[in-house]
Amino acid sequence: MFCRNQTARATVARGSALEMEIRRGKFRKSVFLDTSQDSDIQKKIDHEIRMRDGACKLLAACSQKDQALEAAKSLQTCSTRIMAYMSELQRMKEAQVMQKVTRRSSDAGPMDDRLPCKGKVAISDLRIPLMWKDTEYFKNKGELHRCAVFCLLQLGEEIFDTDMVIVDRTLTDICFDNTIVFSEASPGFELRVELYSCCSEDDYSAGSTPRKLASKLSSSLGRSAGKKLRAAMEPGPCSPVSNGGGAPLLLPVPSVPGPKYHLLAHTTLSLSHVQDSFRTHDLIISGNEECSYWLPLYGSMCCRLAAQPHCMTQQMMSGCLKVKQQCGGDPQSWTKVHAVLKGTSLFCYYRQEDVEANVEPAFTIGINKETRIRASEKDPLSKVQNICISNHYGGEEVTHTVTTDGREETHRWMEAFWQHFYDMSQWKQCCDDLMKIELPSPRKPAPITPKQGSLYHEMVIESSDDLSSTVSDILARRMQELELRSQLGTSPTWMSAFEESTARCTGRSRHCTRMSGHSPCTPHRLPRSPVSPHRCPQLGLLSSDASLTSDSDSHCSTSPCSHHHGWPEPTSSYSLLSSSPSRLRPRTLSLDAKLSTLRGRGYGGGGTFQCSCQPPPSSLLAPLPISSCSPRSQHSTQTTLSCSSSTSSNSSSNSEGSHSPESSEGGPFSRPSPARRSLRNLRARLDPRNWLQSQV
């Protein structure tokens, strides 16, 4: 009943013990063996379902066209993959059932039905020519009809998509630069290439509702529509997530408003199309001119389809052999070699280490389609069969005789040779020579173009506890620094901080004594009344501004520094920023760069600081009328430095006439009141990003 060599289904007698066992699923071994593959596929399906859900959500959420197109493309790919995996799962389950019945017959290894080795198949440089009407192409008449296209390539279970390309009538060909490599292909592979396209102009919602209305409508769905959409979005109860045993249900593709791709053309490639150069293949076009996704295809597709069977790239067999010297004549002179069967040759190395060392083999015996291998009669001495390998080189027949250590070895080698020949016969032209497959290199990220615009754009702020104050702090400090620089004329002490490597930011603020070669701080300071710690934050902060957000010294950027005393009270009337509690701030290298360029620009002669925010230097030195200010606790001191960035609440824009920081303190300086400190906090929170402010 159970035949070793037959895979036909055996009949099982009704009511027999075997049948009962089958029914009860008692073939535990087979169950385990098969469900490991099952769960693999199941995992893949689950993964793809999650990807698809993500794509649906993205599609529903995104507003930009190219985002929507990309999301729709991934949706299409995921759906196709799910279909493929599901059908694979079906097949496997069917095979499982059949196998359970014919278990014993399939115990015999695959050697009886020899299976060819698998290989890599790569398709690259896809090019699909288009055939526009000459009026369209040359004269640019009519509307520019644009379509987004991509290719879906399927080989067995592997499905890949190319990048999306926007096509309009200015293009003559659709080119896809991707190289797609399928790793496990059998010689009888069928590579299905499908071209999907989607019109890139229409409104994505059904019908032609204007976009604004459509977005308004979509955000306020009716109950039933919303329910449907939600059901479609979330994996409903019909998802086969934990559906190990039952038949997998085919999930309906959720209908999400958005661009939808349609199949425009397809073709199937197989082994006969494999060649080491470009070839043209015909496309089967679906759709007609009336469709929105139509593109005038020429009808063919060029690509390079290459295949690398494993027998060409991997070592099929290796071991020790003894090769009879040809010219020796003496049957005893056998050369011991380590032989490797790979590709079209049997490489013989003197030592096994040579293989890894990439040393040239001692000699090479060609193994190709023309080679004949046979086992000769037993050697009377060693009782082992010899293997004769005959090749035709030129007109001559050259025979190498090799032998092994034992019968099993010989048998294994013969087996390997047979398998190799079989592979070569199956892979046909791929085994003539090794075809090159370029692995797609990891894409370099698009170069980040330096953003134009204000400093604000360049900053990266990582501490998120008080974002607005962070930003305003940083900016205000920077502005003061600029202001101070121009104010003082000579490069202030902390300039050295910038001249020092900006990479270091350790407590520069506190150690002005360390700063080299600059006009001493003290003369500036002494005439002025001592400034309380709260006044000096600017300086301390400024010196660390080089790195803006000093990594190690949080205090140096935030808390007042007690060393910088004596910054003049009237002139030190920059707006007092909130001293946020010490926290570590990350470096912002772009800000460094910006600062250093600004520094370079401005510091030639000292004094005037050339920057877009150019406060007139002179006005800053004048003592400011203080009397105009009434109760100081209520008032703000504002630095009216204009700066290109508009984010700081403390900056006024350039249209302001005179820029002079005003002091809120009357008369002798005293400790800032808590009210002022809170005011500082207040001002720091006036971040226009969060709360719009207009100047009138």
Added chain:
Amino acid sequence: MSFVPGQPVTAVVERVEIQKLRQGENLILGFSIGGGIDQDPGQNPFSEDKSDKGIYVTRISPKGPADLAGLKIGDKIMQVNGWDMTMVTHDQARKKLTKKREDVVRLLVTRKSLEEAVKQSKGCYHKP
């Protein structure tokens, strides 16, 4: 200063008359405003009531016309030249302040200190 829907708003206000200053071809007042019914009132650092969507003065340019007229930062603008400012969008407020044909704006502004001042003047007998 908080707004209770359905109830009339009462406030102690100060009249501030600002002469616009000509700067080139602009007439400026010298202050900045924030707020509006289309803005997020929670971001307003000056308001007592964080649901107050009124127009507030966020910045005064020193020595500018507003400063000279006595406008203070944190003031809530109730009216501009007779136009109500308690229930306007940010842009509407800005427009009412920057009319090119007018070179003076008369504001009614309110601030907490005004209330306090009135309270104090009325009921100083119970203060120590």
